[in-house]
Amino acid sequence: xxxxxPAHLSEEEIINLVASLxxxxxxxxxxxIGDDCAVxxxxxxxxxxxxxxxxxxxxxxxxxxxxxxxxxxxxAANLSDLAAxxxxxxxxxxxxxxPAHPQASFVSELVGSMVSQGRxxxxxxxxxxxxxxxxxxxxxxxxxAMGNLAPVLRSGGLLGDAVCVTGLLGGSGAxxxxxxxxxxxxxxxxxxxxxxxxxxxxxVEAGRxxxxxxxxxxxxxxxxxxxxxxxxxxxxxxLGAAVEAELVPIDPAAMAVAQALEGDALGWALAGGEDFExxxxxxxxxxxxxAQLVAEATxxxxxxQVGRLTPGPGVTLIRQGKEEPITYxxxxxxxxxxx
Numbered sequence: 001x002x003x004x005x006p007a008h009l010s011e012e013e014i015i016n017l018v019a020s021l022x023x024x025x026x027x028x029x030x031x032x033i034g035d036d037c038a039v040x041x042x043x044x045x046x047x048x049x050x051x052x053x054x055x056x057x058x059x060x061x062x063x064x065x066x067x068x069x070x071x072x073x074x075x076a077a078n079l080s081d082l083a084a085x086x087x088x089x090x091x092x093x094x095x096x097x098x099p100a101h102p103q104a105s106f107v108s109e110l111v112g113s114m115v116s117q118g119r120x121x122x123x124x125x126x127x128x129x130x131x132x133x134x135x136x137x138x139x140x141x142x143x144x145a146m147g148n149l150a151p152v153l154r155s156g157g158l159l160g161d162a163v164c165v166t167g168l169l170g171g172s173g174a175x176x177x178x179x180x181x182x183x184x185x186x187x188x189x190x191x192x193x194x195x196x197x198x199x200x201x202x203x204v205e206a207g208r209x210x211x212x213x214x215x216x217x218x219x220x221x222x223x224x225x226x227x228x229x230x231x232x233x234x235x236x237x238x239l240g241a242a243v244e245a246e247l248v249p250i251d252p253a254a255m256a257v258a259q260a261l262e263g264d265a266l267g268w269a270l271a272g273g274e275d276f277e278x279x280x281x282x283x284x285x286x287x288x289x290x291a292q293l294v295a296e297a298t299x300x301x302x303x304x305q306v307g308r309l310t311p312g313p314g315v316t317l318i319r320q321g322k323e324e325p326i327t328y329x330x331x332x333x334x335x336x337x338x339x
Contacts, residue, residue, distance in 0.1 A: 010328070039085075039151050047090075048144045048151055050081035056135040064179040067106050069198040070138075071113030073274075077223065078140045079121055079202035080276040084221040085151040086211020087144025089123035089204065094140055097133025114140070121204045149211050152280070157218035157237030161281035163307040166206050166294060169226065170254035170265050171196030173272015178257050189260060192253030200276045207278055209297035215290060219280040225273040226306070227326040231315045233279065243270075243307035243326070245319035270317070270326060281309055 039048050052074070056062060060070045075092075082089050094114065098107070115125055123142065175197030178190045185194045203221075210216045218237055222229050226243065234241040250269045258265035269275075282290055284305070291303035310316075314327040 039153075046146045048082065048085045048087045048146060049141065050078055050144075051139065051141040052078050052081070054138040054140075056137070061179075062136070064176075065198055067109040068113040070136075071110040072117050072199050073197075074138050074140060075114040075117040076200045076202045076276060077274075078142045079118070079123070079204055080200075080221040080223065080278075082142055082144035083202050083204045083207030084219050084278060085144065085146070085153075086149055086207050086219070087146050087151065088208065089118065089121045089142060090145045091126045091143045092118055092123050092140060093142075094125060094128035094138070096128065096130045096139075097135070097137030098130065099134060099136070100132060110136075121202070152207075152211050152216050152219040154218050154220050154233045154236040155238075157233060157239055157281040157309050158283075159239060159309055159311060160284070161217055161309040162284040162287050162305045163230065163241055163243070163279065163281055163309060164287060164290070164303050164305045165222065165226070165249065165277050165279045166203050166301055166303055167275070167277040168249050168251035168254075168302075169222070169275050169277060170269030170272055171251035172200060172274040172276075173197075173225075173268030174251070174254035174257035174263065174265065176272070176274075177261060177263055177268070181261055183260075189256045190253065193251065193257050196251065196253065197274065200274065202276055203278045203298070203301070205297045206294045206301055209293045210278070210280055210290060213290060213293055215286045216280045216282050219278060222275050222277045222279055223273060225271040225275075226279070227270045227315065227317075228273075228328050229279060230307075231327045233281070234309060234315060235313070237281075237309065240310040240312040241307055241315045242310050242323070243315060243317050245317055247304060247306045249302065249304040249306070284308075 054060060054074050060073070062070065079089055094111070118125060171193045175190065175193035175195070178193055179185060179197070183190065210219060218233055220229055220233050230241050230243065245266060248266065248269050250265050254265040254268050257263060287303070287305050294301055294303050314325055316323045317326045
């Protein structure tokens with residue numbers, strides 16, 4: 001590390017450092033570190049792999065979520081990565097860390113919810129490991145099958161592409177804020193936001209439809225928020241991006257929570273994270289067609305164009321005619337304000 005290097009690394013810098021140490025793709029690894037999934041070649045061609053580590057107190061609070069909710073969201077987060085490549089879920093491997101004296105009811109509820117969520121999308125849990133741990137630790141590794149399709153990467157965006165998202169944004173962040181404020185999770189005003197946080201829907205069908213269209217240039221899922229994930233996609237494509245604030249599809253449930261808590265619904269939509277919608281880029285003239293394909297594949301899920309890919313680095317938010325940088329303002333495990 002050079003003398004000018006920062007003493008403390010951000011999450012993005014850690015990922016970049018590990019990628020540089022590991023080396024790039026090659027041999028039987030078609031795509032390595034830096035996308036939603038790794039893409040395997042050789043005898044494993046047509047398979048993509050993702051893994052995710054979830055730690056109690058960092059990613060979930062068992063005081064705010066049931067074991068079933070934690071299991072559901074854990075599996076949904078990983079299925080979302082497969083969806084971002086356009087893959088069909090195939091197999092899963094679970095490594096589970098549990099405190100001493102685990103209760104059968106807790107493990108059954110947690111893992112049973114994962115299994116049920118995976119089966120709904122054709123995934124079978126095939127193995128894993130268990131260890132004793134100070135807190136609950138969940139590591140899922142999922143394999144997805146591409147069939148005859150090429151996986152949609154983050155790096156294919158083109159200058160002038162429309163930046164689009166599926167569904168609504170900000171619901172999960174608003175739901176978490178509501179729960180952390182100690183408010184009633186059953187309150188009708190916040191029920192939709194709480195559900196978005198505890199029981200997100202992975203967009204597997206939408207991802208497959210977008211990949212099958214052949215019209216999508218780049219794609220990834222929104223796990224850390226538009227303000228962090230769009231810079232990753234833009235950087236992988238060698239470009240920048242601009243987002244129009246008035247085009248961001250904010251979840252009405254997030255707006256209701258914002259009104260009750262005096263919060264910022266747009267802020268949750270941009271940086272709240274864990275919405276697990278898909279973000280993709282395409283020719284602006286193909287947005288309407290792709291929106292129709294997604295709606296047909298999912299029973300009505302909406303697609304919204306929120307911005308465009310630009311020449312400059314970083315991402316700017318255009319609000320009331322003024323531009324402001326929003327690059328990497330989403331969740332970062334190693335930012336001082338991160339839990």
